[in-house]
Amino acid sequence: MSNQRESTMNPDLTRYHRQMLLPGFGERGQRKLLDSTALLLGCGALGCVAANMLARAGVGHLRIVDRDFIEMTNLQRQVLFDEQDVADGIPKAVAAKRKLARINSQVKVTAVVDDINYRNIEPLADGVDIFIDGLDNFETRYLVNDLAVKKGTPYMYGGAVGTVGMAYAIRPNADDSKATPCLRCLFEQAPPPGASATCDTAGVIGPVVAMIANFQVNEALKILTGNIGRVNPTLLNIDLWTNSFMQLKVAHARDDGDCPCCKRNQFDYLEGKAGSSSTSLCGRNAVQLVHRQQVDHIDFEAIAARLQEHGPVTTNEFMLRANINEDGKDYELTVFEDGRAIIKGTSDMSVARGVYSKYIGS
Ligand SMILES: [Zn+2]
Numbered sequence: 326m327s328n329q330r331e332s333t334m335n336p337d338l339t340r341y342h343r344q345m346l347l348p349g350f351g352e353r354g355q356r357k358l359l360d361s362t363a364l365l366l367g368c369g370a371l372g373c374v375a376a377n378m379l380a381r382a383g384v385g386h387l388r389i390v391d392r393d394f395i396e397m398t399n400l401q402r403q404v405l406f407d408e409q410d411v412a413d414g415i416p417k418a419v420a421a422k423r424k425l426a427r428i429n430s431q432v433k434v435t436a437v438v439d440d441i442n443y444r445n446i447e448p449l450a451d452g453v454d455i456f457i458d459g460l461d462n463f464e465t466r467y468l469v470n471d472l473a474v475k476k477g478t479p480y481m482y483g484g485a486v487g488t489v490g491m492a493y494a495i496r497p498n499a500d501d502s503k504a505t506p507c508l509r510c511l512f513e514q515a516p517p518p519g520a521s522a523t524c525d526t527a528g529v530i531g532p533v534v535a536m537i538a539n540f541q542v543n544e545a546l547k548i549l550t551g552n553i554g555r556v557n558p559t560l561l562n563i564d565l566w567t568n569s570f571m572q573l574k575v576a577h578a579r580d581d582g583d584c585p586c587c588k589r590n591q592f593d594y595l596e597g598k599a600g601s602s603s604t605s606l607c608g609r610n611a612v613q614l615v616h617r618q619q620v621d622h623i624d625f626e627a628i629a630a631r632l633q634e635h636g637p638v639t640t641n642e643f644m645l646r647a648n649i650n651e652d653g654k655d656y657e658l659t660v661f662e663d664g665r666a667i668i669k670g671t672s673d674m675s676v677a678r679g680v681y682s683k684y685i686g687s
Pocket residue numbers: 506507508509510511579584585586587588
């Protein structure tokens with residue numbers, strides 16, 4: 326490329342020159358990107374990488390929703406944050422907005438500090454062209470999936486824990502031949518509470534999160550610039566510790582199954598009929614979380630084995646109790662056979678939901 330071409334380019338677009346050279350991108354694709362709004366659900370490890378790349382690429386408006394604050398243990402992989410953010414105790418969404426403003430001042434960033442639930446997701450998604458998954462639990466993913474199917478909004482699913490990650494570009498109900506299965510076509514039920522590892526119990530390496538988030542962004546850029554034919558139709562599944570890279574063919578999953586969401590149009594999570602609900606237990610400095618979905622079996626032994634290093638854990642046939650120190654605060658977590666949990670040490674429902682997601686899982 327010649328310097329002359331760069332200098333005669335519309336100055337607003339100069340910074341995007343290198344990606345505009347890509348096949349099917351061009352000035353047209355860049356302008357589409359600048360006109361786009363992306364909703365980033367969660368701004369932890371996946372969300373940081375995604376927000377960083379989307380802002381640099383020039384997605385016009387980024388709306389970032391996250392309920393959490395930054396802790397020192399986040400810095401190993403949450404690339405938008407630094408030690409000063411931990412010292413300042415600012416919410417992740419706000420810290421991300423500040424950082425992104427220095428990276429690309431052309432991008433409008435809206436920071437929302439809130440728990441994502443069925444009551445607020447529709448207003449949060451208003452006017453949004455694409456959903457980017459930076460979530461840490463399946464329940465909220467199903468909520469996002471419900472709305473994606475209902476509105477026909479593309480949803481870039483991604484998840485990573487330990488050394489394993491998965492990502493998939495979902496285009497539900499697309500009115501072209503490239504429509505895909507939805508998340509519930511692939512995983513009809515969320516794993517029961519405690520069945521899957523979380524980053525806070527199994528650990529996580531930074532590179533797997535960065536790879537998954539970059540895959541999500543890559544597919545988002547294709548979709549937002551109108552390169553639908555280039556979207557990867559497979560479910561990416563990687564394990565960086567065993568050197569496994571798989572691309573699973575899942576295009577038939579919708580036809581093969583009887584998906585309650587995209588085939589039967591049951592939006593159980595969006596309508597608040599499925600998923601957990603939380604109640605603050607008055608006067609007890611405790612919150613109760615109730616799973617509305619039927620929970621068959623909780624493996625207390627497996628959860629206990631994972632939680633042991635965080636503090637004393639006791640189990641009996643009815644419940645598991647763990648004492649956890651999280652960010653200098655002590656919580657007592659009690660999980661019952663039916664998935665119900667009581668988190669003592671807070672009356673804030675979003676804090677309780679956060680503790681539950683981190684240590685028990687979806
Ligand atoms: Zn489906």
